[in-house]
Amino acid sequence: MKKYVIIVAGGKGLRMGSDLPKQFLPMGDKPVLMHTLEVFRRYDETLQIILVLPQEQQSFWKQLCDKHHFTVKHVLAEGGETRFHSVKNGLALVQEPGLVGVHDGVRPFVSVEVIRRCYELAEVQKAVIPVVDVVETLRHLTDAGSETVSRMDYKLVQTPQVFDVELLKQAYAQEFTPFFTDDASVVEAMGMPVYLAEGNRENIKITTPFDLKVGSALL
Numbered sequence: 027m028k029k030y031v032i033i034v035a036g037g038k039g040l041r042m043g044s045d046l047p048k049q050f051l052p053m054g055d056k057p058v059l060m061h062t063l064e065v066f067r068r069y070d071e072t073l074q075i076i077l078v079l080p081q082e083q084q085s086f087w088k089q090l091c092d093k094h095h096f097t098v099k100h101v102l103a104e105g106g107e108t109r110f111h112s113v114k115n116g117l118a119l120v121q122e123p124g125l126v127g128v129h130d131g132v133r134p135f136v137s138v139e140v141i142r143r144c145y146e147l148a149e150v151q152k153a154v155i156p157v158v159d160v161v162e163t164l165r166h167l168t169d170a171g172s173e174t175v176s177r178m179d180y181k182l183v184q185t186p187q188v189f190d191v192e193l194l195k196q197a198y199a200q201e202f203t204p205f206f207t208d209d210a211s212v213v214e215a216m217g218m219p220v221y222l223a224e225g226n227r228e229n230i231k232i233t234t235p236f237d238l239k240v241g242s243a244l245l
């Protein structure tokens with residue numbers, strides 16, 4: 027079965043607040059984004075990797091690849107206005123039936139085991155997302171103040187989110203709404219169920235300078 031991954035790195039990184047876009051920040055011996063592509067290549071040599079980057083960052087990325095002798099094969103797609111639009115641009119390059127994963131470029135610590143689990147389950151379930159338990163107590167903000175809710179009723183959602191190609195293309199043909207914060211929410215809006223798989227706790231999204239420190243410690 028043909029397998030793709032769309033790695034989205036088309037955002038602005040506002041919460042990181044760095045001059046260099048966060049996907050290019052060094053972590054250990056190379057930029058964050060290179061770690062992410064490498065783990066997918068380790069999962070499967072034949073996986074087709076589509077990397078979504080803003081047009082204006084693409085030549086810089088190519089320079090970085092030369093500098094680091096980075097040889098993981100991939101094709102580039104153009105970043106969009108929101109994550110939804112970036113995924114949609116990547117999906118336009120998916121031309122054969124099979125499975126397509128969508129992964130945040132700034133989640134370099136996803137394990138090969140979790141990637142494999144999501145792709146294998148998606149062969150049957152069609153829509154699979156990795157999740158982890160909430161380990162702290164949760165409060166819901168109300169008009170009157172706030173109240174404790176049961177953390178057993180919630181999960182934290184990660185990527186890669188893996189889908190049947192036809193299903194994801196249909197989902198992304200829908201009109202954008204700000205409620206679409208991940209790919210599962212787009213698929214669910216068509217009334218399709220999403221299957222939950224176990225994620226890995228290290229699979230953090232590098233969002234703030236603090237996350238970068240945690241990431242460096244995890245290497």
Ligand SMILES: Nc1ccn([C@@H]2O[C@H](COP(=O)(O)OP(=O)(O)OP(=O)(O)O)[C@@H](O)[C@H]2O)c(=O)n1
Pocket residue numbers: 034035036037038039040041042078105106107108109110112113130131132231232233
């Ligand atoms: N227009 C966008 C917005 C986000 N993303 C990607 O979606 C992933 C998750 O988004 P997030 O961590 O929020 O990244 P940013 O949008 O860049 O961060 P911020 O919200 O702080 O600006 C990132 O890999 C980001 O590059 C994208 O490809 N295109």
Ligand SMILES: C[C@](O)(CO)[C@H](O)COP(=O)(O)O
Pocket residue numbers: 109130183184185207208209231
């Ligand atoms: C897709 C995601 O990483 C799942 O947790 C998350 O929804 C991205 O959200 P962001 O606001 O674009 O960081």
